[in-house]
Amino acid sequence: MGNSLKDQHYKNMDITPEMLMYPFEAESVAYTVCQHFGIDTSDYSFGYIAGWSSGKEMPELKSSLDTIRRTSSELIKGIETQLLEIEKERAAEQSQEDIILLVSNTDRSEYDLLNVKGMERTEIFNLLSAMKDDDRQNVEAYLERAGAWVTLLANERSEEVGEYHLDYAYDTDTHEITDYKALQEERERANVPIEYGDVIVRISTPDSGEYETIKIADMQSEVANVLYAIPFLEENEWNGNVLDYLQERGFEFVPIMRSGGLNDGYPQFYDFDVDMSEWEVHTASELPATVQAEQLINRMEFHRSVYDSDERNLIMNHAYKLDDMYKTTSLAHSLAEQKDDLPLLWETIRVAEEEIDALPDGMAGLSQMHEYGYSWDEMLPLTKDRATELFREDVSVYQLHADGSETLVEDRAALQEHDGLFGVEKGDWNAYKEYQSMKQALEDSEPNREAQLLYGNEGRYGIYQLKDSAETRDIRFMDMDYLEKEGIPVSRENYTLVYT
Numbered sequence: 001m002g003n004s005l006k007d008q009h010y011k012n013m014d015i016t017p018e019m020l021m022y023p024f025e026a027e028s029v030a031y032t033v034c035q036h037f038g039i040d041t042s043d044y045s046f047g048y049i050a051g052w053s054s055g056k057e058m059p060e061l062k063s064s065l066d067t068i069r070r071t072s073s074e075l076i077k078g079i080e081t082q083l084l085e086i087e088k089e090r091a092a093e094q095s096q097e098d099i100i101l102l103v104s105n106t107d108r109s110e111y112d113l114l115n116v117k118g119m120e121r122t123e124i125f126n127l128l129s130a131m132k133d134d135d136r137q138n139v140e141a142y143l144e145r146a147g148a149w150v151t152l153l154a155n156e157r158s159e160e161v162g163e164y165h166l167d168y169a170y171d172t173d174t175h176e177i178t179d180y181k182a183l184q185e186e187r188e189r190a191n192v193p194i195e196y197g198d199v200i201v202r203i204s205t206p207d208s209g210e211y212e213t214i215k216i217a218d219m220q221s222e223v224a225n226v227l228y229a230i231p232f233l234e235e236n237e238w239n240g241n242v243l244d245y246l247q248e249r250g251f252e253f254v255p256i257m258r259s260g261g262l263n264d265g266y267p268q269f270y271d272f273d274v275d276m277s278e279w280e281v282h283t284a285s286e287l288p289a290t291v292q293a294e295q296l297i298n299r300m301e302f303h304r305s306v307y308d309s310d311e312r313n314l315i316m317n318h319a320y321k322l323d324d325m326y327k328t329t330s331l332a333h334s335l336a337e338q339k340d341d342l343p344l345l346w347e348t349i350r351v352a353e354e355e356i357d358a359l360p361d362g363m364a365g366l367s368q369m370h371e372y373g374y375s376w377d378e379m380l381p382l383t384k385d386r387a388t389e390l391f392r393e394d395v396s397v398y399q400l401h402a403d404g405s406e407t408l409v410e411d412r413a414a415l416q417e418h419d420g421l422f423g424v425e426k427g428d429w430n431a432y433k434e435y436q437s438m439k440q441a442l443e444d445s446e447p448n449r450e451a452q453l454l455y456g457n458e459g460r461y462g463i464y465q466l467k468d469s470a471e472t473r474d475i476r477f478m479d480m481d482y483l484e485k486e487g488i489p490v491s492r493e494n495y496t497l498v499y500t
Helices: 002-012 023-036 049-053 058-095 121-129 139-145 180-190 220-228 242-248 289-300 309-322 325-337 342-357 366-372 384-392 412-417 426-444 446-455 480-486
Strands: 099-104 111-117 149-155 168-171 177-179 199-205 210-216 253-258 272-275 280-283 379-382 398-400 406-408 422-425 463-466 495-499
Touching: 023 058, 099 121, 099 139, 111 139, 121 139, 121 168, 121 177, 139 149, 177 180, 180 253, 199 220, 199 242, 199 253, 210 242, 220 272, 220 280, 242 253, 289 309, 289 325, 309 325, 309 342, 309 366, 325 342, 366 379, 379 384, 379 398, 379 426, 384 412, 384 422, 422 426, 426 446, 446 495
Parallel strands: 099 168, 199 272
Antiparallel strands: 099 111, 111 149, 168 177, 199 210, 210 253, 272 280, 379 422, 398 406, 398 422, 463 495
16 A cells, blocks of 8 residues: 555656665765856765765665766756756847837927837848838837837927937838947947058049948959959949949948048048049049148048147158158158157158258159159259259259250240249259258368458457367366466467367
C-alpha cells in the first residue's frame, strides 16, 4: 500500500525513484552548477562526505558520481536555454523602444504627436512608406491595426512639438517621411574632418544653385575615370543620378554638404565638380591658384581649426606668387603637421617666405602672369612701378602681352604707354641680384667705410676697437689713459672699424 502511494506521488510530480538523490549528490550538483555560472560557492562545506562515503562500495560510489555528472549537465543545459530566451526577449524589448512620431501638415498648423510602442524603427518606417490614401485618414488607427501601441502625446491644441525629441515626422501634405535619427547619424558622418586621401566630388546644377558634395575614400584616379565617362553615357546606361551611378560601380561615399540642408553655407572645396547643367566634369586644378589655395584651406579646416591668420595668409600668398600648387599643398600640410615642433615649423615658414621674397616684385605673382595669358617659365612678372625702377638700373624689362608674346622696353615712353604686365628674365634678375649683393658687400667693407669716414664730404664719426687677438685680449676694453700709462702704442693695424 505504502509503495503504491509513493509511486503515485512520484508519477504526479513527474519524478521517478531513479531521480531521487542522496543529500551528498544534491549538494554536489548544486556546487557544480553554481561553479559553472560563476556563483560564489565559498560557503559550501563537504566535510561530511568522508563520513557518508565510508563503508560504501566502489560501484555505489561510481553510481553517485555518474548521477552528479548527468544531473549537473542537464540542469546547466536547461538553465542556459532559459537564459538565452531571456536575452532574446530583452533584446526584442530594447529594439522596440518608444518611438516619437509627428504626423503633421507642412506648416505644422495641424499635427498629432504620437508615442508608438511594440515595433522596431525600420518596421514603423516601412509601414508609413506603404500607407494608402485610406490609411492616411487616421495614421494612429493604421499603426494600431498593424500591431503597435499608440498614445497621443500632444497636438496643436495642447503642447509644443519642440518639447519632444522626434524620431520620425510624416508630412500629410507631401507624404514625405523624415527620419531624424538617420539625419543625426548622417550629420555626424558629414562632420568628420577630411583626410589627405579622401576624394571630394561635388554634383552641381549651377542654373538652379543646387549641389551635393560627397566624400569618397578611394583612389583619385579610379574616381576620375568613372566621373569622366559621365558626359558620354547613353540614356540606357544610367538613370541620370550621379550618386546611383557611383554606387552601382562599387564606390562608397558620405554626403558632407548639400544645398538647403547638410552643412549648407560652409566654405566650398572639391576635387571634381560634375556640372549637371552643362554635362561637364571639372577639376579643382582648373581653378586659379588663389581659388585652389582657398579651397585647400577650407578642406584642411573642415570642422576643425588648423591655421592662424598669418599661416593662412602665407598659404594664399605662396600660391599667388609661385603658382605651384604641389609646393603650396606641401606647405599647407607641413604647417598643419608641425604644430608640436616649433623649430621645424619656423624653418618651414622661413623657407616659404624666402621663396616668395626671391621674386622681383612683391606686388606681382606668377599666377597673375599666367592668368593674364603669358606663360613662359623664364620670365618673372613686374608691375609698372617696379619695371620703371629696374629700367633706371639698366636692367632689361619687357612688356608682356596676353597673347603670350613680349616686347623689350626701349625707353620710358614705352613703359608709360603699356597698361598690362611687365617682366624680367630670370637670368637678368639673378645677375642683378648678384650685382646688388656685391655692391652691398663692397659698401659694408671696412676699407670703403673708412674711406667714407676720412675723405667723404659728409660729417661722420667712427668707432674703432682693438682686435680680438692673443696680444690684445687683456687690454681690449681699456681706455687711452691706461694704454699711455702702460706705454702701449696706438697702432692702426691693431684696430678694427666697428661702426661709422
